[in-house]
Amino acid sequence: MDSSLTNIFPSSSSTIASDVDALFNFIFYASAVFFSIVVGLSILFVIRYRRRGDEPATSQVAHNNLLEIVWTVIPTILVLIVFFWGFKDYVRLYVVPHDALEIKVTAQKWFWSFDYAEGASSVNELVVPVGHPIKLLMSSKDVIHSFAVPQFRIKMDVLPNRYTVAWFEAVDTGSYNIFCTEYCGKGHSEMLGTIRVLPAEESAAWIEANSNMGKGLSLEEFGAMLYKKKACVTCHSIDGSKNTGPTFKGTFGSQEKLKDGSSVIVDENYIRESLLNPKAKVVEGYEPVMPTYQGILKDRQVDALIEYIKTLK
Numbered sequence: 001m002d003s004s005l006t007n008i009f010p011s012s013s014s015t016i017a018s019d020v021d022a023l024f025n026f027i028f029y030a031s032a033v034f035f036s037i038v039v040g041l042s043i044l045f046v047i048r049y050r051r052r053g054d055e056p057a058t059s060q061v062a063h064n065n066l067l068e069i070v071w072t073v074i075p076t077i078l079v080l081i082v083f084f085w086g087f088k089d090y091v092r093l094y095v096v097p098h099d100a101l102e103i104k105v106t107a108q109k110w111f112w113s114f115d116y117a118e119g120a121s122s123v124n125e126l127v128v129p130v131g132h133p134i135k136l137l138m139s140s141k142d143v144i145h146s147f148a149v150p151q152f153r154i155k156m157d158v159l160p161n162r163y164t165v166a167w168f169e170a171v172d173t174g175s176y177n178i179f180c181t182e183y184c185g186k187g188h189s190e191m192l193g194t195i196r197v198l199p200a201e202e203s204a205a206w207i208e209a210n211s212n213m214g215k216g217l218s219l220e221e222f223g224a225m226l227y228k229k230k231a232c233v234t235c236h237s238i239d240g241s242k243n244t245g246p247t248f249k250g251t252f253g254s255q256e257k258l259k260d261g262s263s264v265i266v267d268e269n270y271i272r273e274s275l276l277n278p279k280a281k282v283v284e285g286y287e288p289v290m291p292t293y294q295g296i297l298k299d300r301q302v303d304a305l306i307e308y309i310k311t312l313k
């Protein structure tokens, strides 16, 4: 599908993308043609049949059966074409192929987490094999989000207390952007992710490497990796600068003032609580927007993050 109009779109990188574009193009060009005819004739008639000088006005025409049939039948046919074509594509978009690989997607303010059948998990980065249908089983931990991948032409709302499903099959390896397209609060515009489409063996290797919980790494190295992979980096700096959340630099062992006026020493238990139940103690000067990592971080990962934060003096 390479008509001139599709050049203004992101690349068509899934099996259904070109079908979606074809229907869009049909509607767009049909509208353009009929718009030109209707507006063109209106302008022509206004000029041609305008009242000149003292001529009597042209007579009123109240009925013309042929004209009325034509302007009823042609639009009806067009609407039916768009309906059946659209319905066919709709069914393809929403019926997931049997052999699809299932991945659980969890949205929360303001990042995406992905859980693979093999026990691997990742945040803001979805790794899938090329040329294989992928089923996304999605839910939200807080408000309504929406999972959109323009290059795959898919978009589906992600709701709390209810599962929604989307699927795609990527036709090319590469990186594709994930956007949240439902306004979900202050960090909405940063709720970005990437789908990395790899050859089948490479994606299998990535999933295996990700399910081994940092085997071969020290706790501190594993923690440094999680700091980036689990999206802490979007809200916490390690260089002392203030972001959505407090910096991790020099935080361990320091005394932190809380919103309720009390204060607390930052130790292992406090960090653990901050991760699993962040609203229990809110640091003064910050909004309570830290997401809970309950169910996302396993014990060894919590240990690793604590070790890592300790090293940031």
Ligand SMILES: [Cu+2]
Binding pocket: 107, 110, 144, 145, 146, 180, 181, 182, 183, 184, 188, 191
């Ligand atoms: Cu969102």
